[in-house]
Amino acid sequence: xxxxxxxxxxxxxxxxxxxxxxxxxxxxxxxxxxxxxxxxxxxxxxxxxxxxxxxxxxxxxxxxxxxxxxxxxxxxxxxxxxxxxxxxxxxxxxxxxxxxxxxxxxxxxxxxxxxxxxxxxxxxxxxxxxx
Numbered sequence: 551x552x553x554x555x556x557x558x559x560x561x562x563x564x565x566x567x568x569x570x571x572x573x574x575x576x577x578x579x580x581x582x583x584x585x586x587x588x589x590x591x592x593x594x595x596x597x598x599x600x601x602x603x604x605x606x607x608x609x610x611x612x613x614x615x616x617x618x619x620x621x622x623x624x625x626x627x628x629x630x631x632x633x634x635x636x637x638x639x640x641x642x643x644x645x646x647x648x649x650x651x652x653x654x655x656x657x658x659x660x661x662x663x664x665x666x667x668x669x670x671x672x673x674x675x676x677x678x679x680x681x
Contacts, residue, residue: 551658555673557645564637566681571618574610580675584668628652
C-alpha cells in the first residue's frame with residue numbers, strides 16, 4: 551500500500567526543516583495529536599502508539615541530504631514513511647510524505663483510512679511549523 555501526501559508550501563528554509571527532521575525528538579511535535587504514546591528508545595529510534603494499533607517502534611535515518619526515513623521494526627506491520635524536502639526559496643520549502651506498507655489484504659483494508667487520516671493530520675502540522 552502506498553499513500554502520498556504533498557505540502558506545496560512551508561514557510562521555513564530547507565536547511566531549517568532538514569535540521570528539524572534530523573532530530574527524532576521533533577517527531578513528537580509532528581505526531582503529538584495523532585499518537586497516544588511517544589517514547590524515545592535511543593538516538594535513532596522511537597516508539598509510538600496510534601489509535602487501537604499496538605505500539606510501533608520506528609528507526610529514523612537520513613536517506614540523503616533532504617530525505618528522511620522512518621522504518622517500522624515489526625515483521626507483522628512492515629512499513630516505511632519517507633519525508634522528502636525541496637527548497638522553493640531561501641525562506642520556503644515544500645514537502646512530500648510517502649507511506650509504503652507491506653500488509654495483507656485484510657490489514658490493508660482495515661488500516662488504509664486511519665493511515666490516510668494520520669498522514670493528512672501530520673501534513674497539517676508540518677505546514678504550521680515555525681522555525
